[in-house]
Amino acid sequence: MIAFQYLTAIIMVALGIYALLYKRNLIKLILALDLIDSGIHLLLISEGYRIENGLPTTAPIYTGYEGGAMVAPIPQALVLTSIVIGVCVLSLAVALTVNAYRHYGTLDITKLRRLRG
Numbered sequence: 001m002i003a004f005q006y007l008t009a010i011i012m013v014a015l016g017i018y019a020l021l022y023k024r025n026l027i028k029l030i031l032a033l034d035l036i037d038s039g040i041h042l043l044l045i046s047e048g049y050r051i052e053n054g055l056p057t058t059a060p061i062y063t064g065y066e067g068g069a070m071v072a073p074i075p076q077a078l079v080l081t082s083i084v085i086g087v088c089v090l091s092l093a094v095a096l097t098v099n100a101y102r103h104y105g106t107l108d109i110t111k112l113r114r115l116r117g
Contacts, residue, residue, distance in 0.1 A: 005046040012039030026097045026107040030090065037086045041079050048075030 016036035019028055048071055101107055 005042060009039045009043035024109050026109060030093045034090055041082060044075045044079050048072040
């Protein structure tokens with residue numbers, strides 16, 4: 001049986017890909033990219049969580065904890081780095097969208113095709 005967080009991550013990525021393929025508004029495309037990014041973050045964090053001996057693991061931030069297994073810190077560090085990179089890409093995409101709207105007066109990508117050279 002597939003866990004709830006894996007199913008949620010798959011649905012988020014699938015909805016993001018659907019919106020990326022079928023929507024024509026630049027704002028919706030940016031939101032679709034963010035939805036895909038969030039789904040991948042959820043998948044990576046879910047991979048780092050584990051249950052050992054029937055007990056859930058704890059976060060690796062406690063010092064002097066001798067009670068059991070810890071959650072893997074590598075996926076957490078990777079996701080934290082990915083979140084920072086995602087925010088930078090998202091802000092750049094929004095800035096480019098604002099400039100495109102100011103210059104052309106539309107956010108429809110079919111009308112922005114004249115940008116091709």
